[in-house]
Amino acid sequence: MSAESLADDIYSALRQVLGSVAGVRSLHEPEFAGNEWKYTRECLDTGWVSSVGAYVDLFERNLAAYTGATHAVVTANGTAALHTCLMLAGVQGGDEVLVPTLTFIATANAVSYCGAIPHFVDSSTQTLGLDAEALRRHLEDVADMRAGECVNRTSGRRIRAVVPMHTFGHPVDIDRLLAVANTFNLAVVEDAAESLGSLYRGRHTGTFGEVSALSFNGNKIVTTGGGGAILTNDPRLAARAKHLTTTARVTHGWEFTHDEIGYNYRMPNINAAVGCGQLENLAAFVTRKRALAARYIEGFRGLKGAAIFRECEFARSNYWLNTLILDEPDTQLRDVVLTHLNHRGFAARPAWTLMHRLPMYSRCPCAPLAVAERLEAQIINLPSSAKLADP
Numbered sequence: 496m497s498a499e500s501l502a503d504d505i506y507s508a509l510r511q512v513l514g515s516v517a518g519v520r521s522l523h524e525p526e527f528a529g530n531e532w533k534y535t536r537e538c539l540d541t542g543w544v545s546s547v548g549a550y551v552d553l554f555e556r557n558l559a560a561y562t563g564a565t566h567a568v569v570t571a572n573g574t575a576a577l578h579t580c581l582m583l584a585g586v587q588g589g590d591e592v593l594v595p596t597l598t599f600i601a602t603a604n605a606v607s608y609c610g611a612i613p614h615f616v617d618s619s620t621q622t623l624g625l626d627a628e629a630l631r632r633h634l635e636d637v638a639d640m641r642a643g644e645c646v647n648r649t650s651g652r653r654i655r656a657v658v659p660m661h662t663f664g665h666p667v668d669i670d671r672l673l674a675v676a677n678t679f680n681l682a683v684v685e686d687a688a689e690s691l692g693s694l695y696r697g698r699h700t701g702t703f704g705e706v707s708a709l710s711f712n713g714n715k716i717v718t719t720g721g722g723g724a725i726l727t728n729d730p731r732l733a734a735r736a737k738h739l740t741t742t743a744r745v746t747h748g749w750e751f752t753h754d755e756i757g758y759n760y761r762m763p764n765i766n767a768a769v770g771c772g773q774l775e776n777l778a779a780f781v782t783r784k785r786a787l788a789a790r791y792i793e794g795f796r797g798l799k800g801a802a803i804f805r806e807c808e809f810a811r812s813n814y815w816l817n818t819l820i821l822d823e824p825d826t827q828l829r830d831v832v833l834t835h836l837n838h839r840g841f842a843a844r845p846a847w848t849l850m851h852r853l854p855m856y857s858r859c860p861c862a863p864l865a866v867a868e869r870l871e872a873q874i875i876n877l878p879s880s881a882k883l884a885d886p
């Protein structure tokens with residue numbers, strides 16, 4: 496089959512799922528149909544616009560309640576949350592941190608902000624996330640346990656942590672990953688930036704690792720304009736997260752004093768107000784996005800040459816993005832389809848360029864990355880806004 500005819504078939508299936516074209520279908524649009532205006536107005540009317548305020552506290556409490564984490568600490572963005580999580584996990588300058596190569600740049604950059612080195616690992620075709628068994632084989636190959644610490648035999652550096660990322664909202668097989676992390680004494684920091692609302696065996700993603708990071712960027716399932724959060728069940732880590740993200744300021748009635756180098760990573764009250772409004776609609780967003788995914792799965796069922804990615808049996812995904820997987824990895828074919836769809840007003844997108852191909856990360860340590868390299872040439876993300884599910 497030619498690339499053009501596959502592109503035509505995909506376009507027809509898309510039109511069938513989304514209806515006839517009227518304007519561009521963006522990849523993911525935010526939606527503010529709840530109390531966002533009301534809460535934001537209240538911030539402006541009362542003057543509580545900055546990093547302290549009732550909505551910051553409320554948003555943190557509601558996030559903890561929704562996810563089942565005992566503590567949530569909100570931050571300026573998801574990257575800041577990840578950076579803080581890695582510090583909380585004890586990542587230090589010169590350490591290595593295991594990161595999937597198939598991820599958004601923030602996962603690798605946050606490791607660099609700690610002065611640590613990302614060590615790239617492969618993904619699973621079942622979850623699109625970190626492959627625990629491949630990771631185990633790789634560590635058995637390259638790592639030694641020395642005095643209880645995992646050490647990369649080649650570089651001599653300590654491997655301190657692993658950062659699973661729940662790709663496009665789909666949970667990784669976290670039980671298997673926790674077992675590997677346990678064998679090699681690695682801290683688990685979940686990058687749950689894309690998976691708010693996604694469950695693994697009935698439990699919310701981002702509550703399995705010691706700490707985890709959420710994002711409320713404009714394209715995520717829930718947005719605060721820009722924002723992020725740290726989840727943890729450890730009260731000590733939660734207190735330390737608050738401290739580090741609040742310039743390590745020592746609480747005092749009127750004195751300004753700080754006991755270490757901290758960060759101005761707080762979320763302003765205005766953004767938290769938007770977040771409170773958004774969170775009230777999260778369950779409805781998830782329902783509509785799952786309905787859209789069901790329509791995609793049904794609408795593309797007869798297609799030859801590609802199929803819609805589906806959640807695993809252990810997962811209840813938020814289907815943040817709907818993903819079409821080409822049967823064969825073929826970058827040229829992928830780009831023909833992408834060009835075709837974009838010309839016709841559908842904002843289809845490839846996955847990210849793999850981290851180990853980027854100039855600043857091309858010399859980092861790597862596991863074999865064959866699956867991620869195949870996926871990179873197979874993945875096409877389709878318009879996925881919740882409103883596309885509406886009749």
Ligand SMILES: *Cc1c(COP(=O)(O)O)cnc(C)c1O
Nearest residue numbers: 572573574599601602688710712
């Ligand atoms: C969105 C995202 C982040 C955080 O991004 P911010 O824009 O800083 O909020 C981190 N990791 C992944 C995988 C993401 O998709």
